[in-house]
Amino acid sequence: METSHKHLVIVGAGHAGSELAVSARQNGWAGRITLLGEESVLPYQRPPLSKAWLAGQVDADGLLLRPRSAYDAARVELMTGARMQAIDRASRRLVLADGSALAYDKLALCTGGRPRPLSCAGLAPGQRPRNLHYLRSMADAEGIRAQLRPGARVLIIGGGYVGLEVAASARGLGAEVTLLELQPRVLARVAGPDVSAFYERVHRAAGVDLRTGTELASVEVEDDRVRAVVCRDGARLPVDLVVAGLGMLANVEAARAAGLAQEGGIAVDEFSRTRDPDVLAAGDCTLQFSSLYGRELRIESVPNALEQARAAGSWLGGKPRPNRAVPWFWSDQYALKLQMAGLSQGHDRCVLRGDPATQSFSAFYVAGERLLAVDAINRPADFMLAKRALAQACTVDAARLADESVPLKDLLQTASAVPAI
Ligand SMILES: Cc1cc2nc3c(=O)[nH]c(=O)nc-3n(C[C@H](O)[C@H](O)[C@H](O)COP(=O)(O)OP(=O)(O)OC[C@H]3O[C@@H](n4cnc5c(N)ncnc54)[C@H](O)[C@@H]3O)c2cc1C
Incomplete structure:
Protein backbone atom coordinates (compact mmCIF):
# COMPACT_ATOMS: atom_id res chain seq x y z
CA MET A 1 0.00 0.00 0.00
CA GLU A 2 1.49 3.39 -1.00
CA THR A 3 0.87 5.51 2.06
CA SER A 4 2.91 8.68 1.63
CA HIS A 5 -0.11 10.91 0.89
CA LYS A 6 -2.46 9.20 3.25
CA HIS A 7 -3.64 10.25 6.67
CA LEU A 8 -3.92 7.78 9.52
CA VAL A 9 -6.06 9.07 12.36
CA ILE A 10 -5.96 7.21 15.66
CA VAL A 11 -8.71 7.97 18.15
CA GLY A 12 -7.81 7.33 21.77
CA ALA A 13 -4.35 8.14 23.12
CA GLY A 14 -3.97 5.33 25.63
CA HIS A 15 -1.90 2.16 25.60
CA ALA A 16 -3.25 0.94 22.26
CA GLY A 17 -3.32 4.30 20.49
CA SER A 18 0.21 5.29 21.45
CA GLU A 19 1.63 1.93 20.45
CA LEU A 20 -0.30 1.82 17.20
CA ALA A 21 0.99 5.22 16.13
CA VAL A 22 4.63 4.31 16.68
CA SER A 23 4.23 0.81 15.32
CA ALA A 24 2.60 1.99 12.08
CA ARG A 25 5.53 4.33 11.50
CA GLN A 26 8.12 1.69 12.36
CA ASN A 27 6.47 -0.74 9.96
CA GLY A 28 6.58 1.69 7.06
CA TRP A 29 3.48 3.89 7.13
CA ALA A 30 4.82 6.94 5.28
CA GLY A 31 1.90 9.35 5.50
CA ARG A 32 0.55 11.62 8.21
CA ILE A 33 -0.30 10.15 11.58
CA THR A 34 -2.58 11.99 13.98
CA LEU A 35 -3.12 10.64 17.48
CA LEU A 36 -6.21 12.19 18.98
CA GLY A 37 -7.10 11.84 22.65
CA GLU A 38 -9.65 13.50 24.88
CA GLU A 39 -7.36 13.62 27.91
CA SER A 40 -5.15 16.68 28.16
CA VAL A 41 -1.95 14.80 29.02
CA LEU A 42 0.49 12.67 27.03
CA PRO A 43 -0.44 8.96 26.88
CA TYR A 44 0.34 7.29 30.19
CA GLN A 45 0.27 3.88 31.87
CA ARG A 46 -2.93 3.00 33.69
CA PRO A 47 -1.84 -0.02 35.77
CA PRO A 48 0.17 2.01 38.31
CA LEU A 49 -2.87 4.19 39.03
CA SER A 50 -4.16 1.60 41.50
CA LYS A 51 -0.68 0.48 42.60
CA ALA A 52 2.61 2.41 42.75
CA TRP A 53 1.09 5.75 41.76
CA LEU A 54 -1.67 5.59 44.33
CA ALA A 55 0.90 4.56 46.92
CA GLY A 56 2.94 7.66 46.04
CA GLN A 57 5.89 5.73 44.62
CA VAL A 58 5.79 7.14 41.07
CA ASP A 59 5.26 10.69 39.84
CA ALA A 60 3.27 11.78 36.80
CA ASP A 61 6.35 11.79 34.51
CA GLY A 62 7.07 8.22 35.56
CA LEU A 63 3.68 7.22 34.22
CA LEU A 64 4.24 8.40 30.66
CA LEU A 65 4.29 5.69 28.04
CA ARG A 66 6.76 7.69 25.95
CA PRO A 67 8.36 11.11 26.14
CA ARG A 68 7.06 13.74 23.73
CA SER A 69 10.31 13.40 21.75
CA ALA A 70 9.34 9.82 20.78
CA TYR A 71 6.19 11.08 19.05
CA ASP A 72 8.17 13.84 17.36
CA ALA A 73 10.76 11.32 16.17
CA ALA A 74 8.01 9.10 14.74
CA ARG A 75 6.31 12.16 13.23
CA VAL A 76 3.13 11.55 15.14
CA GLU A 77 0.95 14.64 15.54
CA LEU A 78 -0.58 14.62 19.00
CA MET A 79 -3.98 16.22 19.44
CA THR A 80 -4.68 16.15 23.17
CA GLY A 81 -7.88 17.45 24.76
CA ALA A 82 -9.78 16.58 21.56
CA ARG A 83 -12.81 14.32 21.61
CA MET A 84 -14.16 12.45 18.61
CA GLN A 85 -17.94 12.64 18.52
CA ALA A 86 -18.97 10.80 15.37
CA ILE A 87 -17.62 8.84 12.43
CA ASP A 88 -18.85 9.52 8.92
CA ARG A 89 -17.58 6.49 7.05
CA ALA A 90 -19.07 7.52 3.71
CA SER A 91 -16.96 10.67 3.53
CA ARG A 92 -14.15 9.30 5.77
CA ARG A 93 -14.43 12.15 8.22
CA LEU A 94 -14.62 12.43 11.96
CA VAL A 95 -16.69 15.01 13.71
CA LEU A 96 -15.00 16.33 16.85
CA ALA A 97 -16.72 17.64 19.96
CA ASP A 98 -15.81 21.24 19.07
CA GLY A 99 -17.72 20.83 15.80
CA SER A 100 -14.65 20.61 13.57
CA ALA A 101 -14.10 17.81 11.06
CA LEU A 102 -11.01 15.66 10.55
CA ALA A 103 -10.53 13.70 7.34
CA TYR A 104 -8.88 10.29 7.37
CA ASP A 105 -7.76 7.67 4.90
CA LYS A 106 -7.33 5.04 7.58
CA LEU A 107 -8.90 5.23 11.00
CA ALA A 108 -7.89 3.31 14.13
CA LEU A 109 -10.28 3.24 17.07
CA CYS A 110 -8.49 2.82 20.40
CA THR A 111 -11.11 4.33 22.66
CA GLY A 112 -10.77 1.93 25.62
CA GLY A 113 -13.50 1.98 28.22
CA ARG A 114 -14.94 3.89 31.13
CA PRO A 115 -15.90 2.71 34.60
CA ARG A 116 -19.29 1.10 35.05
CA PRO A 117 -21.23 3.58 37.20
CA LEU A 118 -22.58 2.70 40.60
CA SER A 119 -26.33 2.41 40.70
CA CYS A 120 -28.13 2.15 44.04
CA ALA A 121 -30.77 3.81 46.19
CA GLY A 122 -29.77 7.25 47.37
CA LEU A 123 -27.90 8.07 44.17
CA ALA A 124 -29.62 9.68 41.19
CA PRO A 125 -28.46 8.43 37.76
CA GLY A 126 -25.22 10.23 36.88
CA GLN A 127 -24.85 11.70 40.39
CA ARG A 128 -21.31 11.61 41.73
CA PRO A 129 -20.80 13.07 45.19
CA ARG A 130 -17.33 14.57 45.80
CA ASN A 131 -16.05 11.55 47.69
CA LEU A 132 -17.41 8.87 45.35
CA HIS A 133 -14.64 7.80 43.01
CA TYR A 134 -14.09 5.58 40.02
CA LEU A 135 -10.66 4.68 38.73
CA ARG A 136 -9.75 4.76 35.08
CA SER A 137 -7.81 7.96 34.47
CA MET A 138 -5.02 9.90 36.08
CA ALA A 139 -7.58 12.53 37.05
CA ASP A 140 -9.61 9.84 38.83
CA ALA A 141 -6.51 8.63 40.67
CA GLU A 142 -5.60 12.17 41.70
CA GLY A 143 -9.09 12.58 43.14
CA ILE A 144 -8.67 9.43 45.24
CA ARG A 145 -5.18 10.25 46.38
CA ALA A 146 -6.21 13.72 47.54
CA GLN A 147 -8.68 12.16 50.00
CA LEU A 148 -6.68 9.09 51.00
CA ARG A 149 -5.23 9.92 54.41
CA PRO A 150 -4.04 7.73 57.26
CA GLY A 151 -7.12 6.76 59.22
CA ALA A 152 -9.54 7.69 56.42
CA ARG A 153 -12.48 5.29 56.24
CA VAL A 154 -12.35 3.93 52.71
CA LEU A 155 -15.18 1.83 51.36
CA ILE A 156 -14.38 -0.12 48.21
CA ILE A 157 -17.19 -1.65 46.19
CA GLY A 158 -16.08 -4.61 44.09
CA GLY A 159 -13.50 -7.32 44.72
CA GLY A 160 -11.98 -7.44 41.26
CA TYR A 161 -8.38 -6.51 40.54
CA VAL A 162 -8.85 -2.77 40.70
CA GLY A 163 -10.78 -2.93 43.97
CA LEU A 164 -8.25 -5.25 45.58
CA GLU A 165 -5.27 -3.21 44.40
CA VAL A 166 -6.81 -0.01 45.74
CA ALA A 167 -7.45 -1.82 49.04
CA ALA A 168 -3.79 -2.85 49.26
CA SER A 169 -2.52 0.64 48.38
CA ALA A 170 -4.93 2.30 50.80
CA ARG A 171 -3.86 -0.02 53.63
CA GLY A 172 -0.26 0.83 52.81
CA LEU A 173 -1.14 4.48 53.40
CA GLY A 174 -2.74 3.71 56.74
CA ALA A 175 -6.38 4.01 55.71
CA GLU A 176 -9.15 1.94 57.30
CA VAL A 177 -10.45 -0.19 54.45
CA THR A 178 -13.72 -2.06 54.03
CA LEU A 179 -14.34 -3.92 50.80
CA LEU A 180 -17.76 -5.19 49.71
CA GLU A 181 -18.05 -7.96 47.15
CA LEU A 182 -21.44 -9.16 45.96
CA GLN A 183 -20.20 -12.61 44.91
CA PRO A 184 -19.33 -15.24 47.50
CA ARG A 185 -15.64 -14.73 46.73
CA VAL A 186 -13.31 -12.08 45.32
CA LEU A 187 -11.94 -12.39 41.77
CA ALA A 188 -14.86 -14.73 41.02
CA ARG A 189 -14.93 -13.78 37.33
CA VAL A 190 -11.25 -14.38 36.64
CA ALA A 191 -9.69 -16.81 39.13
CA GLY A 192 -10.47 -20.14 40.74
CA PRO A 193 -11.64 -20.58 44.35
CA ASP A 194 -8.14 -21.37 45.68
CA VAL A 195 -6.69 -18.15 44.37
CA SER A 196 -9.72 -16.18 45.62
CA ALA A 197 -9.39 -17.72 49.08
CA PHE A 198 -5.69 -16.91 49.14
CA TYR A 199 -6.28 -13.23 48.34
CA GLU A 200 -9.10 -13.01 50.87
CA ARG A 201 -6.75 -14.32 53.57
CA VAL A 202 -4.00 -11.91 52.56
CA HIS A 203 -6.29 -8.88 52.63
CA ARG A 204 -7.86 -9.82 55.94
CA ALA A 205 -4.40 -10.39 57.45
CA ALA A 206 -3.48 -6.89 56.25
CA GLY A 207 -6.43 -5.47 58.13
CA VAL A 208 -9.01 -5.10 55.35
CA ASP A 209 -12.59 -5.65 56.50
CA LEU A 210 -13.47 -7.85 53.54
CA ARG A 211 -17.15 -8.74 53.21
CA THR A 212 -18.01 -11.19 50.46
CA GLY A 213 -21.58 -12.09 49.53
CA THR A 214 -22.48 -8.57 50.59
CA GLU A 215 -24.65 -6.30 48.51
CA LEU A 216 -24.70 -2.55 48.74
CA ALA A 217 -28.29 -1.41 49.25
CA SER A 218 -28.05 2.38 49.44
CA VAL A 219 -25.85 5.35 50.11
CA GLU A 220 -26.58 8.30 52.37
CA VAL A 221 -25.55 11.55 50.70
CA GLU A 222 -25.39 14.90 52.48
CA ASP A 223 -23.73 18.13 51.29
CA ASP A 224 -22.53 16.38 48.14
CA ARG A 225 -20.68 13.72 50.13
CA VAL A 226 -21.43 10.07 50.81
CA ARG A 227 -21.67 9.92 54.59
CA ALA A 228 -22.48 6.22 54.96
CA VAL A 229 -23.38 3.17 52.94
CA VAL A 230 -25.99 0.64 53.92
CA CYS A 231 -25.66 -3.02 53.00
CA ARG A 232 -28.54 -5.35 52.15
CA ASP A 233 -27.87 -7.22 55.42
CA GLY A 234 -28.63 -3.99 57.31
CA ALA A 235 -25.04 -3.02 58.19
CA ARG A 236 -24.51 0.75 58.07
CA LEU A 237 -20.92 1.87 57.46
CA PRO A 238 -19.88 5.53 57.90
CA VAL A 239 -17.32 6.48 55.22
CA ASP A 240 -14.86 9.21 54.27
CA LEU A 241 -14.51 8.06 50.68
CA VAL A 242 -15.93 5.42 48.40
CA VAL A 243 -14.19 3.79 45.44
CA ALA A 244 -16.39 1.82 43.07
CA GLY A 245 -14.51 -0.82 41.06
CA LEU A 246 -17.34 -2.37 39.09
CA GLY A 247 -15.63 -3.11 35.80
CA MET A 248 -15.73 -1.11 32.61
CA LEU A 249 -17.99 -0.32 29.70
CA ALA A 250 -16.35 -0.20 26.28
CA ASN A 251 -16.35 3.23 24.62
CA VAL A 252 -18.00 2.14 21.40
CA GLU A 253 -20.95 4.52 21.00
CA ALA A 254 -19.55 6.34 17.95
CA ALA A 255 -18.44 3.04 16.40
CA ARG A 256 -21.90 1.57 17.01
CA ALA A 257 -23.62 4.56 15.44
CA ALA A 258 -21.33 4.05 12.43
CA GLY A 259 -22.32 0.37 12.20
CA LEU A 260 -18.93 -0.93 13.32
CA ALA A 261 -19.63 -2.30 16.77
CA GLN A 262 -22.03 -4.17 18.97
CA GLU A 263 -22.60 -3.30 22.59
CA GLY A 264 -19.71 -5.41 23.84
CA GLY A 265 -17.09 -4.04 21.49
CA ILE A 266 -15.77 -3.55 17.99
CA ALA A 267 -15.18 -6.89 16.28
CA VAL A 268 -11.69 -7.17 14.82
CA ASP A 269 -9.66 -9.90 13.17
CA GLU A 270 -6.09 -10.89 13.98
CA PHE A 271 -4.77 -7.86 12.08
CA SER A 272 -7.09 -5.62 14.13
CA ARG A 273 -9.21 -4.89 11.04
CA THR A 274 -12.90 -4.16 11.43
CA ARG A 275 -15.51 -4.94 8.79
CA ASP A 276 -14.70 -1.59 7.15
CA PRO A 277 -11.40 -1.94 5.22
CA ASP A 278 -10.46 1.62 6.21
CA VAL A 279 -11.06 1.19 9.92
CA LEU A 280 -9.02 -0.72 12.48
CA ALA A 281 -9.45 -1.00 16.23
CA ALA A 282 -7.29 -2.11 19.15
CA GLY A 283 -7.39 -2.47 22.91
CA ASP A 284 -10.16 -2.66 25.48
CA CYS A 285 -12.82 -1.49 23.01
CA THR A 286 -12.45 -4.57 20.78
CA LEU A 287 -13.76 -8.10 20.53
CA GLN A 288 -11.45 -10.56 18.83
CA PHE A 289 -12.05 -14.16 17.91
CA SER A 290 -9.41 -16.33 19.58
CA SER A 291 -8.43 -19.41 17.62
CA LEU A 292 -6.83 -20.69 20.84
CA TYR A 293 -10.04 -20.54 22.86
CA GLY A 294 -12.53 -20.88 20.01
CA ARG A 295 -14.60 -17.85 20.92
CA GLU A 296 -14.79 -14.10 20.67
CA LEU A 297 -13.04 -12.38 23.56
CA ARG A 298 -12.83 -8.92 24.95
CA ILE A 299 -9.55 -8.79 26.83
CA GLU A 300 -8.96 -5.83 29.09
CA SER A 301 -5.21 -5.79 29.54
CA VAL A 302 -2.16 -3.83 28.55
CA PRO A 303 -0.47 -6.76 26.75
CA ASN A 304 -3.57 -7.29 24.62
CA ALA A 305 -3.78 -3.59 23.77
CA LEU A 306 -0.12 -3.62 22.72
CA GLU A 307 -0.38 -6.82 20.67
CA GLN A 308 -3.47 -5.65 18.81
CA ALA A 309 -1.87 -2.25 18.22
CA ARG A 310 1.28 -3.87 16.81
CA ALA A 311 -0.79 -6.12 14.53
CA ALA A 312 -2.63 -3.04 13.26
CA GLY A 313 0.63 -1.13 12.83
CA SER A 314 2.19 -4.00 10.91
CA TRP A 315 -0.79 -4.26 8.60
CA LEU A 316 -0.91 -0.51 7.99
CA GLY A 317 2.80 -0.44 7.28
CA GLY A 318 2.53 -3.25 4.77
CA LYS A 319 4.29 -5.91 6.86
CA PRO A 320 1.31 -7.79 8.26
CA ARG A 321 1.87 -9.90 11.38
CA PRO A 322 -1.20 -11.42 13.00
CA ASN A 323 -1.91 -11.18 16.70
CA ARG A 324 -2.31 -14.66 18.15
CA ALA A 325 -0.88 -13.89 21.55
CA VAL A 326 -1.98 -15.73 24.66
CA PRO A 327 -3.97 -13.37 26.89
CA TRP A 328 -2.01 -12.41 29.96
CA PHE A 329 -2.28 -9.96 32.83
CA TRP A 330 -0.66 -9.08 36.12
CA SER A 331 -1.73 -7.65 39.44
CA ASP A 332 0.40 -6.27 42.27
CA GLN A 333 -1.01 -6.34 45.78
CA TYR A 334 1.19 -5.90 48.88
C1 LIG B 1 -6.61 1.17 37.73
C2 LIG B 1 -6.30 0.21 36.63
C3 LIG B 1 -5.36 -0.77 36.82
C4 LIG B 1 -5.04 -1.67 35.80
N1 LIG B 1 -4.08 -2.60 36.00
C5 LIG B 1 -3.72 -3.40 34.99
C6 LIG B 1 -2.66 -4.33 35.14
O1 LIG B 1 -2.09 -4.48 36.22
N2 LIG B 1 -2.29 -5.08 34.08
C7 LIG B 1 -2.91 -4.95 32.86
O2 LIG B 1 -2.54 -5.65 31.91
N3 LIG B 1 -3.93 -4.09 32.69
C8 LIG B 1 -4.35 -3.31 33.72
N4 LIG B 1 -5.37 -2.43 33.54
C9 LIG B 1 -6.08 -2.41 32.26
C10 LIG B 1 -5.34 -1.58 31.23
O3 LIG B 1 -5.03 -0.33 31.76
C11 LIG B 1 -6.17 -1.47 29.98
O4 LIG B 1 -6.37 -2.77 29.47
C12 LIG B 1 -5.48 -0.61 28.94
O5 LIG B 1 -5.39 0.72 29.41
C13 LIG B 1 -6.22 -0.65 27.62
O6 LIG B 1 -5.65 0.25 26.74
P1 LIG B 1 -6.55 1.01 25.67
O7 LIG B 1 -5.62 1.84 24.88
O8 LIG B 1 -7.44 0.06 24.99
O9 LIG B 1 -7.52 1.93 26.53
P2 LIG B 1 -7.15 3.17 27.43
O10 LIG B 1 -5.80 3.04 28.01
O11 LIG B 1 -8.32 3.36 28.33
O12 LIG B 1 -7.11 4.40 26.42
C14 LIG B 1 -8.24 4.87 25.74
C15 LIG B 1 -8.10 6.35 25.56
O13 LIG B 1 -9.06 6.79 24.62
C16 LIG B 1 -9.59 8.01 25.03
N5 LIG B 1 -10.88 8.19 24.36
C17 LIG B 1 -11.99 7.44 24.53
N6 LIG B 1 -12.98 7.87 23.73
C18 LIG B 1 -12.47 8.93 23.04
C19 LIG B 1 -13.02 9.79 22.05
N7 LIG B 1 -14.27 9.67 21.61
N8 LIG B 1 -12.23 10.78 21.54
C20 LIG B 1 -10.95 10.91 21.98
N9 LIG B 1 -10.38 10.12 22.91
C21 LIG B 1 -11.14 9.13 23.42
C22 LIG B 1 -9.67 7.85 26.54
O14 LIG B 1 -9.78 9.11 27.18
C23 LIG B 1 -8.36 7.14 26.82
O15 LIG B 1 -7.32 8.06 27.04
C24 LIG B 1 -5.71 -1.55 34.55
C25 LIG B 1 -6.68 -0.56 34.37
C26 LIG B 1 -6.97 0.33 35.39
C27 LIG B 1 -8.00 1.40 35.15
Missing part, protein backbone atom coordinates in the same frame (compact mmCIF):
# COMPACT_ATOMS: atom_id res chain seq x y z
CA ALA A 335 4.38 -7.89 48.16
CA LEU A 336 2.56 -10.27 45.82
CA LYS A 337 3.02 -10.35 42.09
CA LEU A 338 0.24 -12.27 40.40
CA GLN A 339 0.79 -13.13 36.75
CA MET A 340 -1.94 -14.84 34.76
CA ALA A 341 -1.74 -16.43 31.35
CA GLY A 342 -4.60 -17.96 29.41
CA LEU A 343 -8.27 -18.06 30.37
CA SER A 344 -9.52 -20.42 33.04
CA GLN A 345 -13.24 -20.47 32.10
CA GLY A 346 -14.33 -24.02 31.35
CA HIS A 347 -11.70 -25.76 33.48
CA ASP A 348 -12.68 -28.97 35.24
CA ARG A 349 -9.69 -29.09 37.55
CA CYS A 350 -7.42 -26.63 39.31
CA VAL A 351 -4.09 -28.03 40.50
CA LEU A 352 -1.88 -26.08 42.90
CA ARG A 353 1.86 -26.28 42.63
CA GLY A 354 3.51 -24.94 45.74
CA ASP A 355 2.01 -24.03 49.08
CA PRO A 356 -0.11 -20.85 49.32
CA ALA A 357 1.10 -20.46 52.91
CA THR A 358 4.56 -19.63 51.52
CA GLN A 359 3.03 -16.87 49.33
CA SER A 360 4.64 -18.51 46.31
CA PHE A 361 2.52 -20.95 44.31
CA SER A 362 0.81 -21.45 40.96
CA ALA A 363 -2.73 -22.54 40.13
CA PHE A 364 -3.01 -24.50 36.90
CA TYR A 365 -6.44 -24.69 35.25
CA VAL A 366 -7.00 -27.83 33.23
CA ALA A 367 -9.83 -29.18 31.06
CA GLY A 368 -9.28 -32.89 30.47
CA GLU A 369 -5.65 -33.05 29.38
CA ARG A 370 -5.57 -29.50 28.13
CA LEU A 371 -3.93 -26.66 30.05
CA LEU A 372 -6.18 -23.60 29.84
CA ALA A 373 -4.53 -21.09 32.13
CA VAL A 374 -2.16 -20.43 34.98
CA ASP A 375 -2.24 -17.98 37.88
CA ALA A 376 1.29 -17.67 39.23
CA ILE A 377 1.84 -15.88 42.53
CA ASN A 378 5.45 -14.79 43.06
CA ARG A 379 6.45 -17.50 40.55
CA PRO A 380 7.65 -15.78 37.39
CA ALA A 381 9.35 -18.93 36.09
CA ASP A 382 6.09 -20.95 36.21
CA PHE A 383 4.31 -18.11 34.48
CA MET A 384 6.88 -17.84 31.67
CA LEU A 385 6.95 -21.57 31.02
CA ALA A 386 3.19 -21.97 31.05
CA LYS A 387 2.61 -18.89 28.90
CA ARG A 388 5.00 -20.19 26.27
CA ALA A 389 3.35 -23.59 26.32
CA LEU A 390 -0.15 -22.12 26.12
CA ALA A 391 0.78 -20.27 22.95
CA GLN A 392 1.17 -23.57 21.18
CA ALA A 393 -1.81 -25.28 22.81
CA CYS A 394 -0.62 -27.61 25.46
CA THR A 395 -1.48 -30.80 27.27
CA VAL A 396 -0.37 -31.37 30.78
CA ASP A 397 0.25 -34.27 33.11
CA ALA A 398 -2.16 -32.90 35.70
CA ALA A 399 -1.71 -35.83 38.10
CA ARG A 400 1.93 -34.89 38.63
CA LEU A 401 1.60 -31.09 38.49
CA ALA A 402 1.52 -30.77 42.26
CA ASP A 403 4.77 -32.71 42.57
CA GLU A 404 7.49 -30.07 42.68
CA SER A 405 10.25 -32.63 42.42
CA VAL A 406 9.28 -32.99 38.74
CA PRO A 407 10.42 -29.99 36.68
CA LEU A 408 7.45 -28.11 35.25
CA LYS A 409 8.84 -28.22 31.73
CA ASP A 410 8.69 -32.01 31.82
CA LEU A 411 4.95 -31.87 32.50
CA LEU A 412 3.92 -29.49 29.74
CA GLN A 413 3.66 -31.06 26.31
CA THR A 414 3.07 -28.61 23.54
CA ALA A 415 1.00 -29.99 20.71
CA SER A 416 0.11 -27.46 18.05
CA ALA A 417 -2.35 -30.00 16.69
CA VAL A 418 -4.55 -29.75 19.80
CA PRO A 419 -7.87 -28.31 18.57
CA ALA A 420 -9.43 -25.14 19.96
CA ILE A 421 -11.64 -25.60 23.02
